[in-house]
Amino acid sequence: MHRVEAHERGHPGVAPPDEPSDDDVIRASLAEPKRFGPLFDRHALPVHRYLARRIGPAADDLLAETFLVAFRRRASYTSGVGVRPWLFGIATNLLRRHVRTEERRYRALARLAAGESTPSVIEDAIDRLDAAALRRDLALALASLHRRDRDVLLLTAWADLSYEQIAAVLDIPIGTVRSRLHRARRLTRLALALEEPT
Amino acid sequence: MNEINLLRTHGPDAPEASTETLRLAKDRLAREFAAAPVRRTVPPLRRRTLLVAAGATVVAGAGVGLAVRPLGPAEPLTLVATTIPEFPLTLRSRPATLSPPRYSYAPGQFLAVFLSRSTTDDVYLLVGDSRPAPIATTSRPVTVAGRPAEIYEESNPGGPRRLAMSWERTPGQWVSLTGHRRFADDAALLRLAEHLVDEPQQVPLRVRLAPRGWRVAMFKDDTILTLQGGSPDETLTVQVVPRRDPDLLLNVTGAREERRVTVGGREARLIRADDMWFLQAEVTGGAVVNLQAPLRLSAGQVIAIAEQISVTPRRA
Numbered sequence: 001m002h003r004v005e006a007h008e009r010g011h012p013g014v015a016p017p018d019e020p021s022d023d024d025v026i027r028a029s030l031a032e033p034k035r036f037g038p039l040f041d042r043h044a045l046p047v048h049r050y051l052a053r054r055i056g057p058a059a060d061d062l063l064a065e066t067f068l069v070a071f072r073r074r075a076s077y078t079s080g081v082g083v084r085p086w087l088f089g090i091a092t093n094l095l096r097r098h099v100r101t102e103e104r105r106y107r108a109l110a111r112l113a114a115g116e117s118t119p120s121v122i123e124d125a126i127d128r129l130d131a132a133a134l135r136r137d138l139a140l141a142l143a144s145l146h147r148r149d150r151d152v153l154l155l156t157a158w159a160d161l162s163y164e165q166i167a168a169v170l171d172i173p174i175g176t177v178r179s180r181l182h183r184a185r186r187l188t189r190l191a192l193a194l195e196e197p198t
Numbered sequence: 199m200n201e202i203n204l205l206r207t208h209g210p211d212a213p214e215a216s217t218e219t220l221r222l223a224k225d226r227l228a229r230e231f232a233a234a235p236v237r238r239t240v241p242p243l244r245r246r247t248l249l250v251a252a253g254a255t256v257v258a259g260a261g262v263g264l265a266v267r268p269l270g271p272a273e274p275l276t277l278v279a280t281t282i283p284e285f286p287l288t289l290r291s292r293p294a295t296l297s298p299p300r301y302s303y304a305p306g307q308f309l310a311v312f313l314s315r316s317t318t319d320d321v322y323l324l325v326g327d328s329r330p331a332p333i334a335t336t337s338r339p340v341t342v343a344g345r346p347a348e349i350y351e352e353s354n355p356g357g358p359r360r361l362a363m364s365w366e367r368t369p370g371q372w373v374s375l376t377g378h379r380r381f382a383d384d385a386a387l388l389r390l391a392e393h394l395v396d397e398p399q400q401v402p403l404r405v406r407l408a409p410r411g412w413r414v415a416m417f418k419d420d421t422i423l424t425l426q427g428g429s430p431d432e433t434l435t436v437q438v439v440p441r442r443d444p445d446l447l448l449n450v451t452g453a454r455e456e457r458r459v460t461v462g463g464r465e466a467r468l469i470r471a472d473d474m475w476f477l478q479a480e481v482t483g484g485a486v487v488n489l490q491a492p493l494r495l496s497a498g499q500v501i502a503i504a505e506q507i508s509v510t511p512r513r514a
Binding site for chain 1: 204206227472
């Protein structure tokens with residue numbers, strides 16, 4: 001409910017010109033529910049991508065759930081946070097029921113990256129091995145993070161939210177966002193440094 | 199390249215949502231529209247007109263001389279003292295690695311979360327009036343203070359270990375202790391259970407005044423407290439926020455006017471929005487709280503409720 005930065009980093013001007021803003025859409029939908037519809041068209045793709053990067057195919061169901069929860073809670077939405085960050089927050093909260101799926105996915109992706117075939121040209125091979133190792137190490141790092149730290153890290157990296165926006169949508173103090181992000185980044189760096197390709 | 203950029207460029211990725219996925223999700227949402235209750239927002243002038251008309255109907259029907267009384271939802275609410283549930287147990291000899299508990303509540307379930315300073319060894323203590331849902335299909339029997347208990351181990355190959363032990367501590371009082379990592383151990387859980395005593399704990403966020411008949415619907419993580427009356431519109435929410443918002447008029451949805459008021463001797467701000475009151479105040483101890491209340495309450499009642507909010511500073 002508190003004030004956060006009104007701008008949405010990386011996705012300004014979500015409403016096309018001459019169309020009602022996201023906040024106007026939410027307000028209008030209180031009296032006329034179907035007016036909520038344009039928010040799906042504006043935000044479904046980035047929300048789905050965020051979910052899919054985290055839990056893979058199960059994102060399809062969670063996308064629908066995210067918008068259903070948002071619709072049911074639209075009366076409590078406050079304009080400061082921005083609709084897209086708000087949706088990312090709802091999606092992140094829904095992901096908490098799928099922590100094991102998410103961690104299994106990262107570990108599976110790490111195994112996949114480790115087992116990629118070597119191309120014939122040696123330079124390409126080195127590049128691809130480096131990239132594959134990096135993908136493997138990143139996936140393993142994500143799997144090993146605590147869920148709360150991972151939420152903050154991925155809302156920063158993949159949803160492009162600011163500290164203030166993350167604090168607002170996860171309902172945690174900004175100092176907690178900073179400390180969780182600091183810890184997540186430190187552990188990720190550590191994982192990348194310690195697990196050099198062999 | 200830092201790790202944030204590496205995550206963007208080399209982190210796990212996924213294909214874009216298919217047209218079919220989007221269509222199915224949108225269809226589910228559209229079905230929800232049809233079933234949704236509609237909130238009627240009537241401009242204040244129009245609302246007053248309707249009330250007068252309703253009152254006139256009563257007068258006309260009941261005869262001259264009867265008081266004009268607002269109907270149904272416009273009936274005034276009376277404030278009465280209210281109590282906030284207390285967490286019924288105390289964990290004596292809390293391990294030094296665990297922080298003081300943070301409480302969450304929903305009817306029938308009361309949760310104390312002991313976060314670990316390492317962030318991985320948390321302990322959850324749930325007290326409820328029914329058997330908690332198990333986290334695994336199989337369990338092993340143990341005994342806690344002479345009562346039968348079950349320990350469940352979550353199946354999480356390669357992931358962090360999590361154990362939950364649950365038992366009926368007293369008739370109708372079910373307790374579940376969940377340990378992560380170093381506390382995910384039979385002996386560790388049994389040791390913790392030995393230190394549970396019947397000593398109710400006040401939750402940090404409390405309000406002592408509420409409309410008659412309203413009850414605590416939930417609180418969450420010591421920061422959000424919700425009371426509800428008989429209908430979904432009868433909701434009062436208190437939230438602890440990190441700091442004052444300098445621009446409430448801009449940021450509260452549907453804000454119409456702002457008043458400077460006094461709460462507990464300190465300046466506070468009261469916003470009248472389209473469909474609610476929104477009050478931001480600093481309470482004793484320095485915490486800033488937001489109070490949202492329905493417009494059925496008067497401004498004076500909202501301020502009176504805010505005067506009775508307290509936030510106990512968190513212990514180290």
